[in-house]
Amino acid sequence: MTYAFIRHGQTNWNRDGLFQGSSDIPLNDTGRAQALEAASTLRGGPWTAIVSSELQRARETAQIIANELGIDLGPGYPELAERDYGPLEGTSSAAAIEKWPSREYPGAESIPSVVERGRAGLARIAHDYPDQDVVIVCHGTIIRYTLAALAGRPVDGILNGSISTFRLDGERWDVLTVNGEQLIAVAD
Secondary structure, eight states: OEEEEEEOOOBHHHHTTBOOTTSOOOBOHHHHHHHHHHHHHHTTSOOOEEEEESSHHHHHHHHHHHHHHTOOEEEEEGGGOOOOOGGGTTSBHHHHHHHOTTOOOTTSOOHHHHHHHHHHHHHHHHHHSTTOOEEEEEOHHHHHHHHHHHHTSOOOOOOTTOEEEEEEETTEEEEEEETTEEEEEEEO
């Protein structure tokens, strides 16, 4: 089975460099255009299902892609929600990264928790959609750290509207692309 992680399209908070996390911020027009561009890239692929995070920016991105591909939009999965940044939501992400370069922000969900949720979400999707190729629309931090865990190495930032692909082969995950660029890495 092949899977595609797509980061939701841009929001005003993305544009302004603010943490969104669990805040339910809508797409802007640039984000909607990015969703259409992602759908164009996916067109003609093996995709038979599309699911997403429950947050509206991911749901709207997924709905745009589903419409363009002629696929019914599947459920939203709570496991795919973005990292909860707690009191930092709505504040400058650059300032927080400068102050806490380890990205262990006070009051925020831990990175290991994000990875655990990401892996649990993938397991649930694999169970719900056996033998299907699935598009998964969610968020930058959960994609980045889940892919890093699957690949067994760090992954660069995930761009709005970008497509990262991976495959489940038995019990083994193979990361194929990150932000549309080839990466072959295997993790157990």
